[in-house]
Every structure is written in C-alpha cells, then in structure tokens.
Amino acid sequence: MIYMKKTKPVAICGLLAAMSLAxxxxxxVLWVFTYxxxxxxxxxxxxxxxxxxxxxxxxxxxxxxxxxVFFLPDKECxxxxxxxxxxxxxxxxxxxxxxxxxxxxxxxxxxFNAGVVSSQALLxxxxxxxxxxxxxxxxxxxxxxxxxxxxxxxxxMLSRLMMLYEVKYKSKVHKLLK
Numbered sequence: 001m002i003y004m005k006k007t008k009p010v011a012i013c014g015l016l017a018a019m020s021l022a023x024x025x026x027x028x029v030l031w032v033f034t035y036x037x038x039x040x041x042x043x044x045x046x047x048x049x050x051x052x053x054x055x056x057x058x059x060x061x062x063x064x065x066x067x068x069v070f071f072l073p074d075k076e077c078x079x080x081x082x083x084x085x086x087x088x089x090x091x092x093x094x095x096x097x098x099x100x101x102x103x104x105x106x107x108x109x110x111x112f113n114a115g116v117v118s119s120q121a122l123l124x125x126x127x128x129x130x131x132x133x134x135x136x137x138x139x140x141x142x143x144x145x146x147x148x149x150x151x152x153x154x155x156x157m158l159s160r161l162m163m164l165y166e167v168k169y170k171s172k173v174h175k176l177l178k
Contacts, residue, residue, distance in 0.1 A: 008177065009051070009053070009056050010056075012048070012051060012052055012177065013052060013056050013057075013059065013060045014046055014073065016044050016047070016048055016060065017060050017063055017064050019044060020041040020044050020045075020060075020064050021064060021068065023037045023040050023041055023044075023082060024035070024037050024038070024041060024064070024068050024072060024077060024078065025072060026145040027072035027074070027077040028068075028072040028073050028077045028078070029073070029074075030132070031074075033077075034074060034076055034077045034080070034082060035077075035080060035150070037081075038075055038077060038080045038081035038084075038086070039085055039154060040083040041064065041081055041086065042081075042085040042086065042088060042089050042158070042160060043089070045057050045060065045061055045086060045087075045089045045090060045157070045177075046089035046158070046162060047091075047165070047173070048060050049086075049089060049090055049175060050165070050170065050173075051174070051177060054090055055088050058087070058090055058091075061086040061087050063087055063091065064081065064086060065078070065081060065082035068081060068082065069082060075127050075129065076119075076123055078117040079122060079123060080119055082119070083116070083118050083119035083122075084111070084112055084115030084116065084119070088111075088112075089158065090110075091111075092158070094108055095108050095111075108151075108155065109148065109151065112146070112147075112148070112151045113147075114174060116144070116147055130149035
C-alpha cells in the first residue's frame with residue numbers, strides 16, 4: 001500500500017466507486033451481465049485495497065452496495081455484489097492465511113454459499129422475486145453445484161489476475177498516483 005494524503009484515497013475511491021456503479025448498472029440493464037458485473041467490480045475493490053488500504057476498500061464496498069440496492073433496477077445483481085463479490089477481495093488475504101490450504105478453501109466455499117443462499121432468500125422473501133427453476137425438483141441442487149463451479153473458476157481467475165496486477169501493473173498504478 002502506498003501512503004498518501006487523505007484526500008487522494010478518497011478521490012480515488014470515489015472515481016472507482018463511480019466506475020463500479022456504472023458497471024453494476026450495465027449488469028442490471030443487460031441480463032447477460034447480471035453476474036459478470038459484480039465479478040468485475042470485485043477486481044476494482046481489490047485494486048482499492050492495494051492502493052488505499054482495506055479501510056477505504058470497505059467504505060467503498062458499503063457505498064457501492066447501498067447505492068446499488070436502492071437504485072439499480074435488478075436487485076439480483078446488486079445483492080450478488082453486496083452479499084459476496086464486493087467484500088470477498090477484502091477478506092481474501094486473511095482467508096488464505098488459514099492452514100492447511102484445503103481448510104482455507106472450504107472456509108471460502110462456506111462463505112460463498114452463505115452469501116448465495118442469503119441473497120437468494122432476500123430476493124425471494126423480501127423483494128418477492130420468484131426463483132426461476134427450469135430443472136424441476138433437483139433444480140436448487142443443480143443451481144448450487146453450478147454456482148460452486150463458477151466460484152472455483154472465479155477463485156482461480158482472481159488469484160491469477162491479482163498476480164498479473166502485482167507483476168505488470170502495480171508499479172504503473174503507484175507511479176500514476178504519486
């Protein structure tokens with residue numbers, strides 16, 4: 001993390017929050033991006049974590065989540081971000097310190113499943129949005145299995161993209177922000 005005056009990280013977080021909200025709006029309007037937009041916004045939160053610190057990343061996550069839930073037309077996109085993808089990159093480093101790695105992965109999977117179940121329950125019971133289930137009585141099991149497969153792919157992608165950021169782009173971003 002680079003150290004800077006307090007006005008600079010606030011401004012950076014504001015700009016990146018606006019960019020995240022634009023992506024979330026895109027995900028809310030185009031159904032194809034309902035789950036892609038929160039994934040992309042999680043990368044922005046990871047960059048905020050690196051540039052400004054976890055405190056600013058957490059504040060930015062809360063701001064994006066609240067604005068998304070209240071103003072986006074697609075609540076599923078907003079709640080997917082708020083219940084998992086928004087804060088995951090903030091806690092990922094702490095979760096990876098858990099030994100053994102298998103236990104660390106199981107904790108990550110548990111947090112993901114808790115977020116998915118919580119967001120879907122809120123969508124169904126609070127917002128009255130029905131769960132689309134095209135696969136009959138095994139539909140919930142199939143959807144959760146597919147969601148877990150997506151999480152595993154996301155975990156691999158996030159680790160690789162953060163490694164790419166560290167190696168190739170971090171010095172450029174830090175030089176730009178000095």
